[in-house]
Amino acid sequence: MKQIVAIVKPYLAERVLEGLRRAPLEALWVHEVKGMGKQKSYLDQYAGDDGAMAFLPKVELSMMVEDARAEEVLERLVEIARTGRMGDGKIFVMPAQPYERVVSI
Template sequence: MKQIVAVVKPYLTQSVLDSMRRAPLEALSVTEVKGFGRQKSYLDQYQDREYAEAFLPKVEITMWVEDSRVEEVLQKVIKAARSGRMGDGKVFVMPVTSFI
């Protein structure tokens, strides 16, 4: 089993969740998070200190998937979450050794 964690822009969340309706998932959770990635240098362009230290709102969608279905789910997530603009987010795939 694998855990897929997709960190996406808030306005793309519903699109990703809609694409997961018929996906072969064992479970799914959604969490509002804040952070920054490569666009940090973009934030530093602001002169106001409040914005220079800002974290951007994101949504973390965590899914648990059988090994044989990971690629299928990944493609659905990428298709739904990619806008082609800076800060689209990240997708991580991690092994799950056990769960209860």
């Protein structure tokens, strides 16, 4: 099992979710997050001001995917989310341990 975490611009989130509608996902979580990083030296203007932090709004999509289907989901995710402009986002892939349900059905 793999956990795929994609951090995208808010306006791309709906398009990504729509594109992943039929993807072979075991689970999916969506979070509104804020973050900062190097984006066209946008943060350089705040370097001298300790009180100012330029946190940009993003959307985090966390997905659980079977190992055999992870590459397929990643390819689809990149195809949908990539616009070619700086700040499109990041994708992280991590191994996930097997889990048990908290409540039996």
